[in-house]
Amino acid sequence: VQLQASGGGLVQAGGSLTLSCTASGGTFSGYYWGWFRQAPGKERTFVAAITQRNGVTYADSVKDRFTISRENTKRTVHLHMNSLRPEDTADYYCAAGSYGRDLPPTPQANDFAFWGQGTLVTVSS
Numbered sequence: 131v132q133l134q135a136s137g138g139g140l141v142q143a144g145g146s147l148t149l150s151c152t153a154s155g156g157t158f159s160g161y162y163w164g165w166f167r168q169a170p171g172k173e174r175t176f177v178a179a180i181t182q183r184n185g186v187t188y189a190d191s192v193k194d195r196f197t198i199s200r201e202n203t204k205r206t207v208h209l210h211m212n213s214l215r216p217e218d219t220a221d222y223y224c225a226a227g228s229y230g231r232d233l234p235p236t237p238q239a240n241d242f243a244f245w246g247q248g249t250l251v252t253v254s255s
Contacts, residue, residue, distance in 0.1 A: 133246030151224030167220035221248030
């Protein structure tokens, strides 16, 4: 499975941005998907995930501001980000879990087998 992330950019605080991740290879519908982010000098942290049946889970820091969604026919996962804050500035990474397995209740990076390249989101104050 190969993942291609896009949609990053520069946005003012309070603005919105949508990231997309398109997959090639594998059976898209059989995976759970997630987004992580990594700020400069910090560890990669969980942002959001979506199960094969469209169940979603979010980090507390983005709940009610970010929305993850998937389009199986387009083999694409989106992260819609609203009310962006300077602290949301980071490289954002999409990831796919293990085929046919359930998303763990508290997703961690090692629960995901495939990773895309990062796309940079910069939020100015």
